[in-house]
Amino acid sequence: MLPPVSMDLTLEQIQEMLRDYVPSDVYTVDETGLFFRAPPNKLVQGDEAQTMLADEARLTVLLAVNADASDLMEPYIIGNVVPPKNIKMASISQLGYHYVCSSKARMTVFIFQQWLRDFNARMASAHRNVVLLMDNAPSHVLGCVALSNVRVVMFAPHLGMKVQPMRGGILTAFKGKYRLKHLTLAIDHLEDGLSNVYHVTQIQAMNWIVDAWQ
Secondary structure, eight states: OOOSEEESOOHHHHHHHHTTSOGGGEEEEEEEEEOTTOOGGGOOOSHHHHHHTTTSOOEEEEEEEETTSSOBOOOEEEESSOOOHHHHHSOHHHHSSEEEEOTTSOOOHHHHHHHHHHHHHHHHHTTOOEEEEEOOOTTOOOTTOOOSSEEEEEOOTTTHHHHOGGGGTHHHHHHHHHHHHHHHHHHHHHHTTOSOTTOOOHHHHHHHHHHHHO
């Protein structure tokens, strides 16, 4: 019987293992930071970005999808604002996303493990056995999470950025679609004579996240 978690596999070993799965049963998960109010001139690379974006409102978005894109799972959004009652009471099917609160709006071990339990429960209820590809981020600690229907493959550090499917253009395309919505709103604000043209509410940003992921 295969172990529920595989680490430090070579690329060839991963490819060989995936031959046992159809594309719809091969999932990948990753998260990305989204400075949802930041103007384009602040969205730069390197150390300068950290300084310019230090005071910008942030969300972290966890995204998961299978290899044939038949199952784009609802975004898991992490913010540092306690959600209003209408968000707390609404179901994921109503919202299109799952929202959790973290003091720094960043992924934590606790939040990731909760997502992983939910993912395994979803696969178990559908009587599916799947593989889940992920990098070895500090928050990706499986701990005592019991996985009955999910085999995790955690990329070795030297492979992560090269083979993580989300880093092959998926996250870039997702953020590009979000920024298009943000800039469209900014133009509308400019035409209306508003001073803070890039302002957007967190609720609106989360709705855009859902739209950009579709």
